[in-house]
Amino acid sequence: MLKDITLGQYFPGDTLIHRLDPRTKLIWLVGYITALFLATNVWGYVLMLAVLVLEAALGHIRPKTLLSGLKPLIFIVIFTAVINLFYGSGEALWEWWIFRITADGIRRAVFMASRIMLLICGSFLLTYTTSPLQLTDGLERLLGPLKKLRVPVSELAMMMSIALRFIPTLIEETDKIMSAQKARGASFDTGKLTERARALVPLLIPLFVSAFRRADELATAMECRCYHTGGARTRMKQLVFARRDVVALLVLAVLVAVAIVLRHVGV
Amino acid sequence: MSVPILQLDNVSYTYEEARRPALDGVSLTLQAGDFVAVLGHNGSGKSTLAKCLNAILRPTAGRVLVDGMDTADPSRLLDIRRTVGMVFQNPDNQIVASVVEDDVAFAPENLGVEPREIRVRVDEALRQVGMYEFRLHAPHLLSGGQKQRIAIAGVLAMRPRCIVLDEPTAMLDPVGRREVLSAVRQLRRSSGMTVVLITHHMEECIYADRLIVMSEGRIAMDGSPRAVFSQVEALRALGLTAPETVSLLHSLRAEGWDLPLDALRVEDCAEAIAAYLRRPRGTDTDLE
Ligand SMILES: Nc1ncnc2c1ncn2[C@@H]1O[C@H](COP(=O)(O)OP(=O)(O)OP(=O)(O)O)[C@@H](O)[C@H]1O
Ligand SMILES: [Mg+2]
Numbered sequence: 001m002l003k004d005i006t007l008g009q010y011f012p013g014d015t016l017i018h019r020l021d022p023r024t025k026l027i028w029l030v031g032y033i034t035a036l037f038l039a040t041n042v043w044g045y046v047l048m049l050a051v052l053v054l055e056a057a058l059g060h061i062r063p064k065t066l067l068s069g070l071k072p073l074i075f076i077v078i079f080t081a082v083i084n085l086f087y088g089s090g091e092a093l094w095e096w097w098i099f100r101i102t103a104d105g106i107r108r109a110v111f112m113a114s115r116i117m118l119l120i121c122g123s124f125l126l127t128y129t130t131s132p133l134q135l136t137d138g139l140e141r142l143l144g145p146l147k148k149l150r151v152p153v154s155e156l157a158m159m160m161s162i163a164l165r166f167i168p169t170l171i172e173e174t175d176k177i178m179s180a181q182k183a184r185g186a187s188f189d190t191g192k193l194t195e196r197a198r199a200l201v202p203l204l205i206p207l208f209v210s211a212f213r214r215a216d217e218l219a220t221a222m223e224c225r226c227y228h229t230g231g232a233r234t235r236m237k238q239l240v241f242a243r244r245d246v247v248a249l250l251v252l253a254v255l256v257a258v259a260i261v262l263r264h265v266g267v
Numbered sequence: 268m269s270v271p272i273l274q275l276d277n278v279s280y281t282y283e284e285a286r287r288p289a290l291d292g293v294s295l296t297l298q299a300g301d302f303v304a305v306l307g308h309n310g311s312g313k314s315t316l317a318k319c320l321n322a323i324l325r326p327t328a329g330r331v332l333v334d335g336m337d338t339a340d341p342s343r344l345l346d347i348r349r350t351v352g353m354v355f356q357n358p359d360n361q362i363v364a365s366v367v368e369d370d371v372a373f374a375p376e377n378l379g380v381e382p383r384e385i386r387v388r389v390d391e392a393l394r395q396v397g398m399y400e401f402r403l404h405a406p407h408l409l410s411g412g413q414k415q416r417i418a419i420a421g422v423l424a425m426r427p428r429c430i431v432l433d434e435p436t437a438m439l440d441p442v443g444r445r446e447v448l449s450a451v452r453q454l455r456r457s458s459g460m461t462v463v464l465i466t467h468h469m470e471e472c473i474y475a476d477r478l479i480v481m482s483e484g485r486i487a488m489d490g491s492p493r494a495v496f497s498q499v500e501a502l503r504a505l506g507l508t509a510p511e512t513v514s515l516l517h518s519l520r521a522e523g524w525d526l527p528l529d530a531l532r533v534e535d536c537a538e539a540i541a542a543y544l545r546r547p548r549g550t551d552t553d554l555e
Contacts, residue, residue: 010365012403132365165365168407217360220323224353225363225374225421226345236372236385 010131016244017059017129022138024245025126031252032122035259036115044262045114051255052121059129069124070117081113132164137239155229162218170211177206270335272429272461273297273320277329280315289315291484292329297463299428302455304472304492305465307481308506313465316481317433320463321351334428349378352422354432358414367417368393368402374425392423395457396450412443416450429461430454437467469510473531480505493529512536
């Protein structure tokens, strides 16, 4: 069951999307999210969905992969949709006690759910097509100017890349502990919610203990390999900003412009 | 005479809040190119010793010189760590990147090596441990032995003069153990690197030139593996058992067979027993 989690996973490839500079892709994500929040009507959402589908196709990411990334977060989507459902104004279609559903509420719920799903898929598309190292390198370079304000950008980027590196290891470990507890009669997917929550305690404690031990050993191993803060690190793989990156950013500018225009078109 | 690669003068180390020192007056000199194995039961101070060799721990008394540099001198820290590379038990906790070649590049990147030079070093290090074909793989999908070889390559990319391995095979299956050990021996043959191999497995010591046995934070025995292992009783007193070959020879000797105790490898041991069985008649009577 945990094997389904694709958070932070990278699917190596050699497509146009893979070859784009990570900085371009990060800026693209920010631009995409901006455009997404500018969308106020059906046309806006259709455009954003079309862009997402195009990106996925160019990056050879199958729709199934993209949707499976959504699975663990579906609860958040449903929750937001339901909340929005009851917050519409106008004539009630259905009413009971303090709950009131209006046409406006339904519209809001659908839009909100679409917005969150597009946002999640868009972010996943970035991690699916960018290796963690490139991602953190790109982030470090983009946030580089903050170093002047004494923000430890390099250290934060290192933390992020290590977190991404350890996700699969920790998932594997969780699976192992779960099997061990199941062998002793524990059950994680039956019973009432409170029972299930209680069953998690003997899972989380060994997981935390082992994570701390790992962190300690990793820190020592990194020191042994001359990791130190403050020094100038070099990179084996240099980031190169190519012509395709310029084109991609121009396309992004057009997308944001179109999103602004669509705001003022009806529906 | 050249400067020893490692020199320990009366080194002691006591962990904070510990009653007993983990290292207690250890003196030791290693010349460049030595292959030293370190044995000892749990808690005898082997890992503490290893961590003193590249300034992860600074001795609470005495001093450690790495190629003439004192590990207590913070200004030489990076030079010391790049001279003495260290590999630990759990390969998962040493790998920092999500792609093999990025991980191997980590140390030279930290040292500020030129990008093109890093590429050269990474490829060379991966070839040295026979993992070049796996350079674009994700480490978490490799076997334990392969991961540990990646960890070794990650250290080799610093171009160290000495490599210290703290129980590198403890978490591996027999196949992984063999892979890692043969990589280490290959390394020594091809580049004459100084190797310090800390281990629990007696069989892994027999290829070393020198064997050090630790007990209670002190050096209890120090000599060639043959010399150390033939002292079966002394080893037993330290909570260690000699390799199976030596144990066999020892029991046979107790039965009155006149066998040497220093045939460590299985082939040598078989040879010795065969030679005894083929001995010319009459030698027994001489003994009686
Ligand atoms: N971080 C620590 N804090 C306090 N005491 C420690 C610490 N690490 C080790 N010790 C103690 O120091 C002594 C030597 O430990 P060390 O880890 O060097 O032994 P070892 O020979 O490597 O054992 P093992 O075979 O289990 O790896 C032990 O008594 C141990 O309990
Ligand atoms: Mg140890």
